[in-house]
Amino acid sequence: MAIVGILYMVNVASIPLMLSAIGIYFILRGFNVDQRIGGAIKNFMQVFRMPAYAQLRTFAAFTTFILFIIGLYMGYITTIGAIYVKYPNPPDPLTYTWWWLDKIPFLIGSFISGSIDLAAIALLITILANIVYYLFSRNPRIWGAIRGGVLLLWIWALLKRAGVVLITGATGGLEDPQVFLLAIIAILGMITLTVTLIVTRMLGRMYSKYFRRKT
Incomplete structure (x- = not known):
């Protein structure tokens, strides 16, 4: 969230873009998508430690x-x-x-x-x-x-x-x-x-x- 605010301050991100980014962030957090992605990456990395x-x-x-x-x-x-x-x-x-x-x-x-x-x-x-x-x-x-x-x-x-x-x-x-x-x-x-x-x-x-x- 802090990154979005900094981008807005330096005129890199517009208000609609900021709102879209915030909305996507909360959707991902609400459905635990970030945790599922992290779990998938963790499971994939287990392949390299298998026999x-x-x-x-x-x-x-x-x-x-x-x-x-x-x-x-x-x-x-x-x-x-x-x-x-x-x-x-x-x-x-x-x-x-x-x-x-x-x-x-x-x-x-x-x-x-x-x-x-x-x-x-x-x-x-x-x-x-x-x-x-x-x-x-x-x-x-x-x-x-x-x-x-x-x-x-x-x-x-x-x-x-x-x-x-x-x-x-x-x-x-x-x-x-x-x-x-x-x-x-x-x-x-x-x-x-x-x-x-x-x-x-x-x-x-x-x-x-x-x-x-x-x-």
Whole structure:
């Protein structure tokens, strides 16, 4: 408040500006906005005093959020670009609603193809960070995280191929190469996940003394 008075005395601040500044000040104080901002800054500074593996997990969460948002944006841009490449003069959606409804599989396939890579990488970063965290904290959840990583890779492969099928409008069942590859990926994914489950169960028993759940 003293600063505002000094600025007015030296003709730097006008009366309306002063009143606005005072009003904003009391609003911030009334809703404890200043305390919340201070608390947020304090919590953020705690990141720099965390153990190394906890810092890794925090950075992974931030990176995952950024990559996931960019992935959604890339999916949107890819879909718009694909529409104008295949249909240079698309009709108005409000007037030709049925035309656009007929193109929904193509739109979904384009969005999946444009966004799935970054989205999968974002989630994989989180899973890898959790694996490192569970390793250092000796948490048996590490085996579930490993299975989650394998599951994510196969979901990525499945959605990637599904996007291609939707874009190309594949027909004819397994006789179509794209549909056949989609079926192969699904079968191989089931086999791999089953093997991963068996292996992690065995490793969980072998290293049960190291990875102990804290009570």
